[in-house]
């Protein structure tokens with residue numbers, strides 16, 4: 001059978017299973033199957049597929065029809081300007097988190113050397129994206145999850161940054177390794193009881209999502225701890241949930257942070273707060 005025929009069969013299967021992005025998903029899975037770009041798939045629609053290629057493609061389709069996220073099937077995800085290896089032990093990097101990278105790059109000039117801490121490093125997408133563009137900076141990265149750290153190390157190796165990023169399996173509560181110029185964090189911030197309603201996101205590790213009863217448990221820890229981990233005038237760049245702005249701002253002020261910027265995401269929700277450790 002030709003590529004086009006298998007694509008069409010894939011569309012039907014995913015459509016029947018209410019996968020709204022069925023068209024693009026099939027094309028991505030076909031490109032993964034044949035190890036060519038999506039554009040090349042579309043330029044070779046009349047090409048015949050081998051039996052083993054067909055089998056591989058429909059294995060992918062059968063996982064996708066159960067709502068397994070594409071990134072967990074293809075094992076990679078583009079974020080900022082890089083490609084990251086992804087697996088089920090980490091959150092899939094979100095385009096909205098690119099705002100944290102953008103803000104960090106605005107704060108750090110290209111020729112400056114700064115000490116950065118990434119709290120809840122996950123796949124490593126934030127710190128690796130920043131270090132790639134700021135060659136004199138160094139980063140410590142912590143996470144509670146051993147498997148997330150394993151993957152972040154693989155990504156650091158892949159991007160040739162192993163000498164500038166150090167990993168620690170640690171709770172933010174128990175970490176001290178000197179003072180930093182910048183702390184970045186995309187902590188878990190979903191209310192515990194909401195997690196089960198999140199659909200496909202349920203394939204992602206709870207530890208990356210669960211912000212406790214009010215969704216703010218880890219955010220509060222990150223802010224309190226950053227107070228001690230940041231130099232005076234050091235910056236904290238924090239990702240938050242769409243409805244957490246006022247509570248987080250008030251907690252930051254309570255801890256004597258000055259709020260510099262509030263950034264909205266692509267859906268016009270407040271997603272990122274930049275603040276300064278004043279004293």
Ligand SMILES: C[S@@+](CC[C@H](N)C(=O)[O-])C[C@H]1O[C@@H](n2cnc3c(N)ncnc32)[C@H](O)[C@@H]1O
Pocket residue numbers: 090091092093094097119120121122123124125126142143144145148170171172173186187188189207208209218221
């Ligand atoms: C929302 S994910 C963010 C991952 C990645 N930084 C990103 O932006 O895609 C949060 C990460 O924080 C880690 N984490 C959760 N609680 C933590 C804690 N108390 N201390 C350190 N890391 C924690 C989780 O294991 C998870 O990898």
